[in-house]
Amino acid sequence: MASLTNRAKVLEQKPMSFMERLYLPAIFKGMAITFAHMFKKKATINYPEEKRPFSPVFRGLHVLNRDEAGRENCTACGLCAVACPAEAITMEAAERKTSEEHLYREEKYAAKYEINMLRCIFCGLCEEACPKDAIYMSETFAPSNFTRKGFIYSKDELLIPNPVTDREKYEIAKGLREAQLKNK
Amino acid sequence: MDLLAIDVSLGLEKLLLIGGIITFSLIVAMYTTYAERKVAAWMQDRRGPNRAGPFGLLQPAADGLKLFFKEEIIPLTSNKTLFVLGPALAMVTAMLTSAVIPWGSSIELFGRNVSLQIADVNIGILYVFGVVSMGVYGIMIGGWSSNNKFSLIAAVRGASQIISYELAMGLSLIALLMMTGSLSLKTIVAQQMEGGWNIIYQPLGFLIFLICVFAECNRTPFDLPEAENELNFGYHQEYSSMKLGLYLFAEYVNMFISSAVVSTLFFGGYDIPFVNEATLVLSLGVNTVAMLGFVALFAKILFFLFLFIWVRWTIPRFRYDQLMDLGWKKLIPLALANMLITAVVILWLNK
Numbered sequence: 040m041a042s043l044t045n046r047a048k049v050l051e052q053k054p055m056s057f058m059e060r061l062y063l064p065a066i067f068k069g070m071a072i073t074f075a076h077m078f079k080k081k082a083t084i085n086y087p088e089e090k091r092p093f094s095p096v097f098r099g100l101h102v103l104n105r106d107e108a109g110r111e112n113c114t115a116c117g118l119c120a121v122a123c124p125a126e127a128i129t130m131e132a133a134e135r136k137t138s139e140e141h142l143y144r145e146e147k148y149a150a151k152y153e154i155n156m157l158r159c160i161f162c163g164l165c166e167e168a169c170p171k172d173a174i175y176m177s178e179t180f181a182p183s184n185f186t187r188k189g190f191i192y193s194k195d196e197l198l199i200p201n202p203v204t205d206r207e208k209y210e211i212a213k214g215l216r217e218a219q220l221k222n223k
Numbered sequence: 224m225d226l227l228a229i230d231v232s233l234g235l236e237k238l239l240l241i242g243g244i245i246t247f248s249l250i251v252a253m254y255t256t257y258a259e260r261k262v263a264a265w266m267q268d269r270r271g272p273n274r275a276g277p278f279g280l281l282q283p284a285a286d287g288l289k290l291f292f293k294e295e296i297i298p299l300t301s302n303k304t305l306f307v308l309g310p311a312l313a314m315v316t317a318m319l320t321s322a323v324i325p326w327g328s329s330i331e332l333f334g335r336n337v338s339l340q341i342a343d344v345n346i347g348i349l350y351v352f353g354v355v356s357m358g359v360y361g362i363m364i365g366g367w368s369s370n371n372k373f374s375l376i377a378a379v380r381g382a383s384q385i386i387s388y389e390l391a392m393g394l395s396l397i398a399l400l401m402m403t404g405s406l407s408l409k410t411i412v413a414q415q416m417e418g419g420w421n422i423i424y425q426p427l428g429f430l431i432f433l434i435c436v437f438a439e440c441n442r443t444p445f446d447l448p449e450a451e452n453e454l455n456f457g458y459h460q461e462y463s464s465m466k467l468g469l470y471l472f473a474e475y476v477n478m479f480i481s482s483a484v485v486s487t488l489f490f491g492g493y494d495i496p497f498v499n500e501a502t503l504v505l506s507l508g509v510n511t512v513a514m515l516g517f518v519a520l521f522a523k524i525l526f527f528l529f530l531f532i533w534v535r536w537t538i539p540r541f542r543y544d545q546l547m548d549l550g551w552k553k554l555i556p557l558a559l560a561n562m563l564i565t566a567v568v569i570l571w572l573n574k
Binding site: 066073078 | 262267268269273537
């Protein structure tokens, strides 16, 4: 019968020669291999000190963006919530008062903005849907928590640090964002 | 009254020596566990323990502490006395062999000539055999008193393995003894200092002896008594806390002592290679040379410890019938042939 591929190999079963039956040459060969492996490059990375770079398309925790003056970008249009296939985003809109112009960029803002990280599938559709560049996905994981409630992230957890009051942390977050964008 | 006069300083000297050697072998055994994990990791392209202390050097201490603080469980159906006796016996027999090993030539301390050997008995090697074969009692008693089928199988395996390999070990050494004409380890080392190491004259004897030592220490490829995939850790399955620790530790102490025996018998013991000790004593003094000799012995021991680890992470375990086949059908005839050839050559040379 003709074989389907030409890769089939006939198994040769000869009795072992004397050298093979001694086993010692084979053992020494094996020991040479393991000894050589002692000096090879290690596959392990010393994790907390050394981190593997993220993939350019990595989608991590969400961040709510502010502009340079520290005003929130989000206008609570609800496009992200509509786009979300897991229905993880809920928000409540509110109207900006004149005294709040330094806090919110547009006349309408999100009074409450929550993402349930247990529902979220980190697909990134919210980021794509947003017309105001108000939500983007960072390069961090959602940390573990003891309760389910702890995974519902409100605005305090999501907002980027304020560039006016907390310039340093904002710069770090911004720098990460720019590096991320450049990668893409 | 002279007969009753006890040499207090001799007693003190021996006591200090015993304490020193036991502490030393325990520390070496501790760091052999560390070396084992490191070398295993390197051979598998990993890094090994590096979190506890610099380079993970405190890892053995952390492991020991963990074992001490774990709950100690004695199974209800076990034979309690024997269950406790097992690990103790394993540890004690592991340590006992160190008594006859010459750890160095003698040093001069406070005008006394102190020999770096606890007991220079004239039947040194027979003592080693006697004690080493006692080591299996730890495994047997532990495995039997656990009242568990896996442990019992492991105990039986361990016993039959040690009986099988003890024979080949003894036969391979008889050839060596015919050459040296003495059972005292100190004399054997002294002869090697003059006439060259025994490995040159007895390569086959060394190979057989080394294989048997691996079997006696229950190290891979002969670790059938504790085969984790078929016997679920075998004889120490029911053990927990420091009793388990003692079993594991006894294995490393055994490795250390066996390495010392191999170095003493075949690699010149405390002989410094390529150096004539007698002329070195004149320029450096007795104590320095004795210390250098100890360092030489220790270096040889370290090499054999590495060999133990190296082989463990290279060679897979034997099947039980292969183990018996190797022991009875290969090693014993080989050792007999080696013995006969050595005897013929000795007779030939003596005419």
